[in-house]
Amino acid sequence: MARSGTWRLTAASSSFAWAIWDGEAVVYDERLALTHYIGPAALAVLQALEGQSGATCDELIERLRSAGHSIEPNAEDLQGLRDLLDGLNRCGLAEFRAS
Amino acid sequence: MKLGDLSLSELRSSLSRTGVSLRTGPVVTRVRSRLPVVADALALHYMEHPIESANAYADFNVRVDGTGGLRRWFRAQAVFTVDGAAPFDPLPQDQAFPMLEWGLNWCVTTFCHQYLMLHAAVVEHDGRALILPAPPGSGKSTLCAGLVHAGWRLLSDELTIIDPGSLLVVPLPRPISLKNASIELIRQRAPGAAFSDVVRATNKGAVAHLRPPVDSVHHASEQARPGWVVLPRWQSGVGTDLRPLSKAQGLMRLIDNAFNFNVHGPSGFRTLSALIDGCQCFELTYSNLDDALSRLADLPGERTTP
Numbered sequence: 001m002a003r004s005g006t007w008r009l010t011a012a013s014s015s016f017a018w019a020i021w022d023g024e025a026v027v028y029d030e031r032l033a034l035t036h037y038i039g040p041a042a043l044a045v046l047q048a049l050e051g052q053s054g055a056t057c058d059e060l061i062e063r064l065r066s067a068g069h070s071i072e073p074n075a076e077d078l079q080g081l082r083d084l085l086d087g088l089n090r091c092g093l094a095e096f097r098a099s
Numbered sequence: 100m101k102l103g104d105l106s107l108s109e110l111r112s113s114l115s116r117t118g119v120s121l122r123t124g125p126v127v128t129r130v131r132s133r134l135p136v137v138a139d140a141l142a143l144h145y146m147e148h149p150i151e152s153a154n155a156y157a158d159f160n161v162r163v164d165g166t167g168g169l170r171r172w173f174r175a176q177a178v179f180t181v182d183g184a185a186p187f188d189p190l191p192q193d194q195a196f197p198m199l200e201w202g203l204n205w206c207v208t209t210f211c212h213q214y215l216m217l218h219a220a221v222v223e224h225d226g227r228a229l230i231l232p233a234p235p236g237s238g239k240s241t242l243c244a245g246l247v248h249a250g251w252r253l254l255s256d257e258l259t260i261i262d263p264g265s266l267l268v269v270p271l272p273r274p275i276s277l278k279n280a281s282i283e284l285i286r287q288r289a290p291g292a293a294f295s296d297v298v299r300a301t302n303k304g305a306v307a308h309l310r311p312p313v314d315s316v317h318h319a320s321e322q323a324r325p326g327w328v329v330l331p332r333w334q335s336g337v338g339t340d341l342r343p344l345s346k347a348q349g350l351m352r353l354i355d356n357a358f359n360f361n362v363h364g365p366s367g368f369r370t371l372s373a374l375i376d377g378c379q380c381f382e383l384t385y386s387n388l389d390d391a392l393s394r395l396a397d398l399p400g401e402r403t404t405p
Binding site: 017019020021022024025026028030033035037038 | 345346347348350351354361364365368369372375376
C-alpha cells in the first residue's frame with residue numbers, strides 16, 4: 001500500500017557537484033565520496049522537484065506531464081515513479097516526508 | 100645527456116653506485132641496481148630518455164636488487180624498494196625489470212597527486228589525445244602498441260596523467276607492457292621494434308616490454324588536449340563495434356578508472372567533467388586489432404589517417 005506524504009529534494013543535494021549533458025547527469029557527493037549516474041527519467045523527476053514545495057507522487061506526475069514528459073497517471077507509471085524516487089532517496093538526493 | 104650516451108659498462112657502474120637519475124615525462128627517478136638484467140633492459144628501453152646529473156633532485160629513489168641469504172643462490176629473487184621501503188613482495192630475479200616498471204607506475208600513482216591519474220593508455224595525433232581507460236585485461240596496451248605503430252604518438256600505455264589546471268595530458272612515454280598473445284601479435288606487426296626478452300610465469304602471465312618510439316620520447320614535454328575517450332574491451336570472436344557513449348556515461352567510466360579521484364574530491368569532479376565536455380566518448384568492443392585500428396583512424400574529428 002502506498003504511503004501518504006510528499007517528496008522533496010534533500011538539503012544536502014544542493015551541496016552535490018553536478019555535471020549535466022543532454023538530459024543525463026552525474027552527481028558527486030563529497031560527504032560520502034560517492035558518484036551517481038542520473039539517467040533521463042531520474043533527472044526529469046529531480047527537475048520537477050526543484051525549487052518547489054514537496055509533492056505527492058500524483059502531483060509529481062502532473063508536473064512531469066506539464067513539462068512535456070509522457071508519463072501517465074496509471075498504476076504502472078506510478079510504480080515506476082516510486083521506484084525512481086526510492087533510488088534517488090538512496091543516493092541522498094530526494095527524501096520522503098510522511099503526512 | 101641521454102641514457103644512451105652511457106656505455107653499458109658505465110651504465111652498470113652508475114646503477115650499482117650513485118644511481119642514474121632518469122627523466123620520464125614530469126618525473127625524475129634515481130634508479131639503482133646491481134643486477135645486469137636491469138641495466139641491460141634500461142639500456143634497451145630508455146636509451147633516448149634524458150638523464151639528470153647525479154646530484155639533481157629526484158622525485159623517487161628506487162632500487163631493484165637481489166635479496167640476501169640463501170636466495171642469492173637458490174631461485175634468486177629481486178626486491179623493489181622506494182626510499183628504502185619495499186611495497187611489494189620479492190619476485191624471481193628474471194622479473195626484475197618488469198618489477199621496476201610496475202614499481203615506477205606505483206610511485207607515480209601513489210605520490211603524484213598534483214595530477215589526476217587514470218588507468219588508461221593514451222596516444223596523440225594532430226594535437227588531440229585519445230584516452231583509452233580500461234581495467235587490466237581489456238586489451239588497452241595491445242591497442243596502444245597498435246596505434247603507436249600506426250603513427251600515433253605514445254603518451255603512455257598505462258597512466259593518463261591530467262594536469263588539473265590546463266586539462267592537458269602530461270606525457271609519460273615509457274616501455275609498453277605486453278602480455279601473452281599480444282606479444283607475438285605486436286612483434287609481427289612491428290618487426291623493427293625492440294622488445295625485451297619474454298618473462299614467463301609472472302602473475303600477469305608472459306610479459307614483454309616494447310621500447311617506446313624515439314619520437315614519442317623526444318616530444319615528451321609536449322602535452323596534448325584530450326579529444327576522445329574510448330573504452331576498449333577485447334573479447335574473443337566478436338566483431339568490431341565502436342559505439343558512441345553519452346558524456347555522462349563517459350564521465351562515470353572515467354571516474355571508475357581514476358586512481359586518485361577521491362584525493363581531488365570536488366575539484367577532481369570538475370576537472371574530469373571539463374575534460375569530458377571537450378571529448379567525444381565511445382565504447383569499443385573488438386577481437387581483431389586491424390579492424391579496431393581502422394575504426395579508430397576514422398574517429399569523428401580525426402581528419403586524416405595518421
